[in-house]
Amino acid sequence: MSDYKEVIIDHYKHPRNQGELAEADKVVEDTNSSCGDIIKIFVRMSEGRIVDMKWQGVGCAVSTAGASLLSEVVVGMTKSDLEDFGEEGVVKLLGGEITLGRMKCATLAYRGLLKAF
Amino acid sequence: MFDVEKIRAEFPIFKRKVNGNNLVYFDSGATSQKPEAVIEAMNRYYRETNANIHRGVYEMSAESTRLVDEARADVAGFIGGRSEEVIFTRNTSESINLVAYAWGEENISKGDAVVITKLEHHSNMIPWQELCRRKEAELRVVEIDSQGRLVESCEKKIFEENGLKVVIGGWKELLDSKVKMVAFTGQSNVLGTIIPVEETVKTVRKLSPSSVILVDGAQMVPHMSVDVVKQGIDFLAFSGHKMCGPTGVGVLWGRKEILNKMKPFLFGGDMVGEVKLTGATWASLPSKFEAGTPDIAGIVGMGTAVNYLKRIGMDEIQKHEKSLLEYALEKMEGLENEGVVSLYGPKDEMRGGAVAFNVIGVHSHDTAQILDNYGVAVRSGQHCAAPLVESFGVTSMVRATFYLYNTKEEIDYMIRKILEVPKVFI
Numbered sequence: 349m350s351d352y353k354e355v356i357i358d359h360y361k362h363p364r365n366q367g368e369l370a371e372a373d374k375v376v377e378d379t380n381s382s383c384g385d386i387i388k389i390f391v392r393m394s395e396g397r398i399v400d401m402k403w404q405g406v407g408c409a410v411s412t413a414g415a416s417l418l419s420e421v422v423v424g425m426t427k428s429d430l431e432d433f434g435e436e437g438v439v440k441l442l443g444g445e446i447t448l449g450r451m452k453c454a455t456l457a458y459r460g461l462l463k464a465f
Numbered sequence: 466m467f468d469v470e471k472i473r474a475e476f477p478i479f480k481r482k483v484n485g486n487n488l489v490y491f492d493s494g495a496t497s498q499k500p501e502a503v504i505e506a507m508n509r510y511y512r513e514t515n516a517n518i519h520r521g522v523y524e525m526s527a528e529s530t531r532l533v534d535e536a537r538a539d540v541a542g543f544i545g546g547r548s549e550e551v552i553f554t555r556n557t558s559e560s561i562n563l564v565a566y567a568w569g570e571e572n573i574s575k576g577d578a579v580v581i582t583k584l585e586h587h588s589n590m591i592p593w594q595e596l597c598r599r600k601e602a603e604l605r606v607v608e609i610d611s612q613g614r615l616v617e618s619c620e621k622k623i624f625e626e627n628g629l630k631v632v633i634g635g636w637k638e639l640l641d642s643k644v645k646m647v648a649f650t651g652q653s654n655v656l657g658t659i660i661p662v663e664e665t666v667k668t669v670r671k672l673s674p675s676s677v678i679l680v681d682g683a684q685m686v687p688h689m690s691v692d693v694v695k696q697g698i699d700f701l702a703f704s705g706h707k708m709c710g711p712t713g714v715g716v717l718w719g720r721k722e723i724l725n726k727m728k729p730f731l732f733g734g735d736m737v738g739e740v741k742l743t744g745a746t747w748a749s750l751p752s753k754f755e756a757g758t759p760d761i762a763g764i765v766g767m768g769t770a771v772n773y774l775k776r777i778g779m780d781e782i783q784k785h786e787k788s789l790l791e792y793a794l795e796k797m798e799g800l801e802n803e804g805v806v807s808l809y810g811p812k813d814e815m816r817g818g819a820v821a822f823n824v825i826g827v828h829s830h831d832t833a834q835i836l837d838n839y840g841v842a843v844r845s846g847q848h849c850a851a852p853l854v855e856s857f858g859v860t861s862m863v864r865a866t867f868y869l870y871n872t873k874e875e876i877d878y879m880i881r882k883i884l885e886v887p888k889v890f891i
């Protein structure tokens with residue numbers, strides 16, 4: 349049934365940490381080939397930990413909310429923290445239930461962010 | 466007489482519910498549903514006949530072989546070709562790859578050109594891109610107008626990237642004696658644009674007389690009657706699963722004279738004549754291009770599918786789809802005028818049963834998901850035609866495609882549910 353929990357609609361309509369990050373240490377891009385969505389992620393790092401993250405891109409409600417929600421929880425994480433967090437962690441942020449057909453949308457930002465390390 | 470309710474009763478899938486609703490299946494462009502007759506023929510094959518073809522002298526093997534031969538004859542008859550010219554593959558992509566490798570490797574050289582169109586599905590684009598890159602040949606792409614129709618003439622654009630030279634223009638700019646292959650779709654899988662094959666072939670033969678013509682029939686063969694001889698083409702590729710047959714079986718039809726000159730594509734069992742440790746001779750057509758045990762049950766299903774379509778009548782099916790399309794376009798134009806949707810595609814007669822659109826301000830995946838909540842299955846995304854979709858200035862589209870079992874009531878239902886979409890997101 350619907351993936352559109354309130355949290356998704358909220359973050360879709362009011363995305364957090366959207367924009368560019370001046371003096372980013374890493375800028376990475378990832379795409380979802382099934383729909384052409386592109387996300388650009390800006391990260392500042394210190395000693396292998398994320399200090400700040402911002403993101404830009406066009407996307408559906410699920411990928412937008414996925415990026416927005418992720419950007420709120422990743423500060424302080426190392427690569428291994430992020431790997432432990434996992435795609436399951438992203439699904440939990442999005443309200444706990446994402447259909448298989450939308451997993452690529454949900455995890456677009458997560459997959460992109462992993463490339464920043 | 467064409468009776469859609471009778472037809473629907475022959476498709477078991479319509480008994481199921483989706484999210485508590487009746488299934489409204491508008492994604493036949495991706496794959497069609499299967500009638501009981503096809504499912505039953507495949508089951509019966511496994512229950513009663515199962516044996517490998519061309520192998521045993523025993524009764525069941527002979528029966529299997531006969532079933533495959535019959536299916537091949539039925540498919541050949543369906544498109545106006547000869548049995549030995551019908552090669553069973555896995556799908557349209559494999560059929561086109563067969564030509565791009567087995568014909569392309571021998572016949573395309575540095576300085577030659579291959580012509581495709583902006584309307585192509587990736588399956589009729591990437592094999593030619595890669596062939597041209599390997600051979601240092603030019604890839605020429607026929608441009609479309611704002612309604613997604615191929616243009617006769619336009620300003621030429623040339624660019625080169627990753628070792629591939631691409632030239633964009635109209636038919637007039639792109640067809641000349643350098644062209645060795647012209648590969649185009651019979652009907653756009655995204656916009657429904659129908660390409661008049663006979664007319665196009667005449668133009669190609671006049672301006673590029675030494676070229677070979679391949680038609681991607683994946684969206685054409687399931688929806689209209691096709692006669693490869695009348696069309697005057699050299700190759701036709703299509704998939705069984707888009708025309709009431711099973712997944713896993715595709716067809717390459719090729720003119721015998723050309724197929725005979727080609728080397729095999731895949732090597733192994735069943736495609737050989739005499740075999741020694743130092744080499745082999747090749748079997749005659751069509752076995753030469755069918756290495757290994759094929760999907761026998763699938764081929765039986767495919768043969769049953771073409772007979773099923775023949776029984777209903779391709780002209781009747783096309784007429785039904787046309788009336789659905791006109792009805793849907795009228796309703797969708799109403800929504801466009803109200804500022805709810807944007808529509809893409811031709812506004813003339815040359816259009817098959819596909820409606821591409823976006824709900825304004827909503828991503829195609831979100832629209833498709835809301836429609837799914839109401840039991841409406843539509844495709845969203847880039848439809849394996851990224852350059853085409855992006856040329857309309859959007860990253861993705863929603864697409865509803867119609868087939869013989871769809872009804873106007875289902876279209877009404879979708880229209881009502883499209884109106885629910887903006888309420889969620891805007």
